[in-house]
Structure formats: structure tokens, C-alpha cells
Amino acid sequence: MTDFYAVIGNPIEHSKSPVIHHAFAQSTHQDIQYERVLAPLDGFAEAVHGLIAHGFKGANVTVPFKLEAFAMANRLTSRAQDAGAVNTLIFDAEGIIGDNTDGVGLVRDITHNIGVSFAGKRVLLIGAGGASEGVLHPILAEHPALLIITNRTMDKALNMVKRIEANDEMLFVSIQAYAFDDLHGQHFDIVINATSAGLSDSHLPLPAGIFAPNALAYDMMYGRITPFMGLALQQGAVVFGGLGMLIEQAAEAFTVWRGIRPSTAPVIAMFIQQAKA
Ligand code: NDP
Numbered sequence: 001m002t003d004f005y006a007v008i009g010n011p012i013e014h015s016k017s018p019v020i021h022h023a024f025a026q027s028t029h030q031d032i033q034y035e036r037v038l039a040p041l042d043g044f045a046e047a048v049h050g051l052i053a054h055g056f057k058g059a060n061v062t063v064p065f066k067l068e069a070f071a072m073a074n075r076l077t078s079r080a081q082d083a084g085a086v087n088t089l090i091f092d093a094e095g096i097i098g099d100n101t102d103g104v105g106l107v108r109d110i111t112h113n114i115g116v117s118f119a120g121k122r123v124l125l126i127g128a129g130g131a132s133e134g135v136l137h138p139i140l141a142e143h144p145a146l147l148i149i150t151n152r153t154m155d156k157a158l159n160m161v162k163r164i165e166a167n168d169e170m171l172f173v174s175i176q177a178y179a180f181d182d183l184h185g186q187h188f189d190i191v192i193n194a195t196s197a198g199l200s201d202s203h204l205p206l207p208a209g210i211f212a213p214n215a216l217a218y219d220m221m222y223g224r225i226t227p228f229m230g231l232a233l234q235q236g237a238v239v240f241g242g243l244g245m246l247i248e249q250a251a252e253a254f255t256v257w258r259g260i261r262p263s264t265a266p267v268i269a270m271f272i273q274q275a276k277a
Helices: 015-027 044-053 066-072 078-083 102-116 131-141 154-165 226-234 243-258 265-276
Strands: 002-011 033-036 056-063 086-093 095-099 124-127 146-150 175-178 188-193 211-219 239-240
Touching: 002 015, 015 033, 015 243, 015 265, 044 066, 044 086, 056 066, 056 243, 066 095, 066 131, 078 095, 078 102, 078 131, 078 175, 086 243, 102 131, 102 211, 102 239, 102 243, 124 131, 131 146, 131 154, 146 154, 154 175, 211 226, 226 239, 243 265
Parallel strands: 002 033, 002 056, 124 146, 124 188, 146 175, 188 211, 211 239
Antiparallel strands: 056 086, 086 095
């Protein structure tokens, strides 16, 4: 019997998730169908209930519905609670479980695929939106020496830091919020762009010298060279886009749903090959 899954968003036609999940299903011999669902901006809950009524087993959730998905779930995994957002829904007899696989996806891409460890490193996280919130705890769990969050709207970065500081389990962490202007003279081993500035080709006001020698510059956006990536290349950093994160977060969702972990390397290679063609 085929099991059905979907990704819900608005817009959604650009989503690569069906291709990724069908590739995972083929390689793990799972009988699934995965489709895109465009929900009206005021129609997320209705779209989810529609899927449940049709017997779907789960769904991924993308922009702009991750907070609504968080509010709608009857039960939340601890990583969804930490993130304050949900990108993966599991439908079972008792209702809707909300999970978040974005953070684990980013960390796995950087540590396993790219081969860079966070342990003992100086890390700069740019942005304080949903994606930044989603990756914060998983990055801290890797024990960097220092994590600085910077954001155009400073209050949001300060709030993220305050929440970590108020959490007794996070007392081992050195975490601070800096304005862009305060970054002069600082340098980092790993710089992660979790803003959507690249969507509009906007430049981030990053000072020269923030990339330590051999630093990793990671932009969560994928499919284009953003101004952040251009700047990082000019300054000698090793640069990656967010394709690996996208595929790793999908692999984690697939594992949660199907109980079997797909291999991600062939799917990453397939997308890189397609981009070159
Ligand atoms: P949000 O809308 O929640 O947050 C946007 C963030 O970008 C905010 O911090 C905002 O700052 C900042 N920002 C937007 N425009 C600018 C600008 N011109 N200059 C400086 N800062 C700016 O978006 P998300 O957090 O959900 O997503 C962020 C990015 O991450 C997107 O590009 C998304 O595609 C990508 N992403 C990639 C994933 C992957 O799997 N590869 C998964 C999830 C997200 P302010 O607070 O001041 O408005």
C-alpha cells in the first residue's frame, strides 16, 4: 500500500522536496507518494486537515507556515520546542506530532558532508528569523567556543541570547548578540548566513576580516551565488550554499516517517549534476 506525504507552503511550485523524497523512497524501497500542496495564506489548518482526511501519513511545512504548524501540533518533539517552529508533521491515531529537522540538517551537512566540526570554533550566526532559531540549539549542542548572533533588528538577536541564558542546560555556552557595527575586529571560523537577504541580492554590512584563515562561509540559501557568498569568496573563505542542509533536513524527516535513513550523498550529487547541466 502506498503511503502519502506532502509539502505545504505558499509559494510551493519551486519546492524540490518531492524530487528528494522520491529519490529517498527509491533507494530505500519505500512505497510512497509525495506531493506539493499550495495552501492559501489563511488556509494552512484546512490544508492539514484535508491531508489527514485523505489518509496522508505526514507533511513537511515551509514558508510561511512553520509557526502555524508549531501552534497546531498536539504534541511537539523537544527539538521543535527548542526551535519554536515545526517543519515536519507526523499524523497518527492520536493527532498531529510537530517536529523540526532544519537544525539537524544544517549540522549534519556541515559536520558530515563538508567535514567541519563546530567544537571549539568561533561561530557567527547572521539572522534571527525562523531558520536561525531552528539551528541555534543544534549548533550549541556541538560545543563551539563562542557563538555570536547578529541581526538587522537587534532586539530579535538579543531575545535569542536571553532565552539561551535563561536555560540552565545551556550554562556551558558562551553566546552573545552583536550589532553588525560591533563586528569590526572580530573573526570567525564558521560564518552562517541565516538571513533571506540573498533573495533580494542585498549585501550584508559585514566588515572586512571577519573570516578567519580557512573559515567556512555557509549560506542557507541554495541555487545561486548570493552577495554574502561573493564577499566570502573574495575574502578567501571556503563557501557552501544550503543545498546540503535542504537534503539533510529532508532525510531526517524521511527517517522519522519511515524508520529508515536514506543515503543523502547520491541525492546531493544528483542536484549538483543537474545544476551543471
Ligand atoms: P525569516 O523571514 O523568518 O527571517 C529572515 C531573516 O533575514 C531575519 O533575520 C531578517 O532580519 C533577515 N533579513 C531579511 N532581509 C535582510 C536584509 N536585506 N539585510 C539583512 N537582514 C535581512 O526567514 P527564515 O529564517 O525562515 O529563512 C531565512 C533564509 O534561510 C531563507 O533564505 C530561507 O530560504 C533559508 N532556509 C534554508 C533552508 C535550507 O534547508 N537550506 C531551511 C530554512 C530556511 P530582520 O529580523 O531584521 O527582519
